[in-house]
Amino acid sequence: MPALFAPLLLPATWARLLHLLVGPVFAGVVLLVYPGTEGVSTVRALLSSVAVDVPLLCLVALVPAVRRAEGVQARLLLVPDREESIGVAPSAGWADRGRTALWLVARVALGTAVGLLVAAALGGSAAAARPPFGPRVLLVPLVLLVLPALVVFAGRLQLALAVRLLGASAAERLAAAELRAERLLERNRLARELHDSIGHALTVTVLQAGAAREVADPAFRDRALEAIGTTGRRALDDLERMLVLLREAPEATAAEQPGLDRAEELFAAARAAGSPVDVDLGVRAGELPGVLSREAYRIVQEGVTNALRHAPGAPIRIRAAVAAGTLELSCRNPRTGRGSPRRGGGKGLRGVRERAVLLGGACEAGPDGTDWVLRVRLPLRLGR
Incomplete structure (x- = not known):
């Protein structure tokens, strides 16, 4: 059991969680600004957010300096084993711009998914823990066990994506x-x-x-x-x-x-x-x-x-x-x-x-x- 919770004691885990939560913040800001999402279901709001987020992120990825900024953030918050595994050079061509666009979309999508799951799990656990207690209260310990594992796994997945998409290309290597x-x-x-x-x-x-x-x-x-x-x-x-x-x-x-x-x-x-x-x-x-x-x-x-x-x-x-x-x-x-x-x-x-x-x-x-x-x-x- 102590080994299960050991990753939660590492500063890198919480730094990666902070990096993940930037995704839902970005998606939430887009939903607030984009008209037509008031009073609709959560599913339709998310689909609208995707329809707006993806083109916007692809346009942002065309700026060469964005790749450098994302690389610096990833080095600071994702804490790779070797910093040079994540590049901090600006985009040198269309291949770099395409990989930067994939990274931005993956970062926002993964962060939004993790943010929604964490919010739903914490909200459901809080509701189940209020009296009168029902059968769902038995799920609270399971959620509290799974949630840290989800956070650790998502952070490592984000790091792997950063190394793959922000690292040096085959030509650069x-x-x-x-x-x-x-x-x-x-x-x-x-x-x-x-x-x-x-x-x-x-x-x-x-x-x-x-x-x-x-x-x-x-x-x-x-x-x-x-x-x-x-x-x-x-x-x-x-x-x-x-x-x-x-x-x-x-x-x-x-x-x-x-x-x-x-x-x-x-x-x-x-x-x-x-x-x-x-x-x-x-x-x-x-x-x-x-x-x-x-x-x-x-x-x-x-x-x-x-x-x-x-x-x-x-x-x-x-x-x-x-x-x-x-x-x-x-x-x-x-x-x-x-x-x-x-x-x-x-x-x-x-x-x-x-x-x-x-x-x-x-x-x-x-x-x-x-x-x-x-x-x-x-x-x-x-x-x-």
């Missing part, structure tokens, strides 16, 4: 899912960018610092410190750009993403770290689409970083060429065994593969004789 997917992809892209940039900078810095400690030549130390400073500043610029994008601050200005035209800075840092670099770029950055140039830069950066990390001091050979509408990139270095061991490709190589696949290309990385080779093929026409 699809658009929201696409937006979440785009944001997730963008954050994954930023994570790859950050990994490539900061990973490269830390690798160069560690190698330069180690070489400066081992070599007694002051001139070499100066060059190493200069390379550390340049690499660190470049990494800070990249980090600032990423943080601006992650904050989504429209008033801030982010630095331009580097393209293949800045690849020489990577090679200079590698040479300063003690690794000879043999470069043959058979394509200029200006000849490539912007996105292809930027992704090619990151791929070359990852190749150079891997070579410095796993084969410090070994020569690095970089090749880039265009053949049959495809940009071919390769980074080759000897497997000296003096660096950290390779274990099937870490996050960096996985990021290179993801970049290549997203651009419609392919990536291969692995041993080739005594060398380790990273090969990437990217189509020049990204729409393919």
Whole structure:
């Protein structure tokens, strides 16, 4: 028995009842204003009210702001488990206006029905409880049990209607899912960018610092410190750009993403770290689409970083060429065994593969004789 009356102790139940009672209030006002309902039966008065209420509510639903107002009321009084289940945006099209009209009609109809039932039940119970008592007095406890259940059920039904008719449409849910997917992809892209940039900078810095400690030549130390400073500043610029994008601050200005035209800075840092670099770029950055140039830069950066990390001091050979509408990139270095061991490709190589696949290309990385080779093929026409 206590469990039966537990919902009556919840504030949400009474808030939903208040929301329901707006329906009969609206219908009653229409009956008072609409002429010709005086002195007629209750059934005819209700039919007249329906004939007037439905067209009037459909006209009101044409106003876009009505959907927002109904959504705000439903959130406040119907107390959904998740507020976002009920939208508060104005009508964006005729489909939204139609669903708003259905909601208004259903709200008034359900509220009026519940209001009439509650009034009839309370009035009948009061009449049956007055002396002289008759057999109907036995129905009073049953009414007092059923009435709370009716109120709770009607409130939950009103909430379900609100979620169905005021919630996001299928098109809106699809658009929201696409937006979440785009944001997730963008954050994954930023994570790859950050990994490539900061990973490269830390690798160069560690190698330069180690070489400066081992070599007694002051001139070499100066060059190493200069390379550390340049690499660190470049990494800070990249980090600032990423943080601006992650904050989504429209008033801030982010630095331009580097393209293949800045690849020489990577090679200079590698040479300063003690690794000879043999470069043959058979394509200029200006000849490539912007996105292809930027992704090619990151791929070359990852190749150079891997070579410095796993084969410090070994020569690095970089090749880039265009053949049959495809940009071919390769980074080759000897497997000296003096660096950290390779274990099937870490996050960096996985990021290179993801970049290549997203651009419609392919990536291969692995041993080739005594060398380790990273090969990437990217189509020049990204729409393919």
